[in-house]
Amino acid sequence: MVNDSSYLVDCGTGCVRQIAKAAQDRGITALRYTQIAGVFFTHLHSDHTLGYPDLILTLWDIRNQPLPVYGPVGIIEMTDAILQAYEADITIRTQGFQ
Numbered sequence: 001m002v003n004d005s006s007y008l009v010d011c012g013t014g015c016v017r018q019i020a021k022a023a024q025d026r027g028i029t030a031l032r033y034t035q036i037a038g039v040f041f042t043h044l045h046s047d048h049t050l051g052y053p054d055l056i057l058t059l060w061d062i063r064n065q066p067l068p069v070y071g072p073v074g075i076i077e078m079t080d081a082i083l084q085a086y087e088a089d090i091t092i093r094t095q096g097f098q
Contacts, residue, residue: 004030005035005037005038006030006031006035006036006037007036007037007038007039007040008036008038008039008040008055009039009040009041009042010040010041010042010048010049011039011041011048011049011050011051011052011054011055012047012048012049012050012051013047013050013051014051015051015054015055016051016054016055016058019031019033019036020033033058033059033062033063034062034063036059036067037068038067038068038069038070039055039067039068039069039070039071040070040071041069041070041071041072041075042071042072043071043072044071044072044074044075044078049078052078052079052082053082053085053086055067056079056082056083056086057086057089057090060090061093
């Protein structure tokens with residue numbers, strides 16, 4: 001936590017469940033999904049990124065503001081690829097069945 005803002009460093013497998021558990025079971029309110037101010041990726045190895053799609057898809061309907069993401073070269077392409085891979089799901093959830 002920095003100046004009352006929480007940040008994630010990397011998003012490994014299960015990170016979303018662990019964040020929720022810490023916020024709910026342990027009362028760590030700084031880790032509520034709406035309190036996270038940004039995500040930093042140290043590098044793009046799978047053990048540091050496998051939870052990233054889960055984070056994107058879990059937070060998109062909970063947060064009413066974008067989640068800033070910072071990382072090395074390739075993070076924008078990775079984010080775009082995740083959004084493309086889940087495009088049908090996102091469309092159905094935001095616009096209903098067409």
